[in-house]
Amino acid sequence: MRRAFLALLARDIRLAAGMGGGGGMAVLFFLTVVAIVPLGVGPDRPVLELLAPGMLWVGLLLASLLTLDRMFQADVEDGSFDLLSMGPLPLELVAVAKSLAHWVVTGLPLVIAAPVLGILLNLPPATMPYLMLAMLVGTPALSFIGAVGAALTVGVRRGGLLASLLVLPFYIPVLIFGVGAVEAAAGGFEGQAARQALLFLAAITLAAIAIGPLGAAAALRAILR
């Protein structure tokens, strides 16, 4: 079972990397979203510094939504999902592998790119570690919650739009505590407030990892039965 899990994980990461449609595209999208902010609100440095944590998180959310709809759809379309559903792995673990692969291919590159984009938005260098830590802790939740939305919209035409609509309400707590951690650090409350927000973020991620695959598997069974 562990071999099947690792094989699926490796396959998904290799597929996404090979097609070039995974991490690279998401990072590029992230970059363009963040780059249009100064053009939209004006290049005023204090204003940008104020907006930076929020805009970085919003960009991150949008970039990870963008790649969500292919999580199960591609496999269903080319028939490999039928093999997966008959294989040794229960659908719950298939969902875990898929979510994990999604995080490695999109979440992780976005976290690595975030400090560079933070410089563009005049984010104070002292808050960078907090930004990266918060994103590192928070991004797995996006992939694991997103798996439910991706599973629910399998087989729906223009499912990407619907998946975003379904998933965004569940992303809001991640956004709130993610921005909270960075802003607390920027405001000079490195200790207490930032730590509290980070712990909340970690709690959300753990809950998402526990519940998300169950929901995704239930949705896949319901729709593809």
Place this chain on the structure above:
Amino acid sequence: MSLTAAQRFHAYANPARFMALSERLLAPLSVLTLLTLGAGLWFALFSSPPDYQQGETVRIMYVHVPSAWLAMLGYSVMALASAVALIFRHPLADVAAKSAAPIGAAFTFLALATGSLWGKPMWGTWWEWDARMTSVLILFFLYLGYMALWATIEDPLRAARAAAVLALAGAINIPVIRYSVVWWNTLHQPASVFRMDGPTIAPSMLLPLGLMAAGFTLLFFTLHLVRMRAEIMRRRVRNLRLARADEGGL
């Protein structure tokens, strides 16, 4: 012969039986709704004192608070029906869940809109991103997403199960709304009716509020029954059409 509770539960899985019972219930329920809502409105708008601080704007509260309660009740009904549909495969449960969504969404919108109207003169702002308002707005989005999912999947059986999974996932928001004013000490006032130490609201205002809440609840269940009946009929029409298409050799 008397039926056990479980037998009765499954007896109404028969839509024909449900249609017969709901038809008999509908008229008395509608009359009761009109009477309670009428009395509630009379007390709320005319026969209750204005607040010593808020003046006449307190009357918005008689619509706002019951709407907010019904917004949460609507989602609870939806989530409960979804759970029953997933676990017991009760054929009426997904009809009940689907029918509750638009009514609940309407009450959520009403709660947000009246809260905004009250907030402008009292707090000096139409909207504030405090915990209660944000979580109710999320509830509104959840309703919309649920309805969108139903609308996009054509086969009612598959749509029902997918929507049920979504409804159950979103149920996490209900306790967050309930306790948002306790966990985060923000602009929206804490609960004043259902408290451990008894209501802190004046009795002269408790009567109209109670009547309005009862009226809104009755209205919810009346509308729910009407919508469930309409949904069952819609499915019959769909099945008849499919059968006719089959006969036509398509």
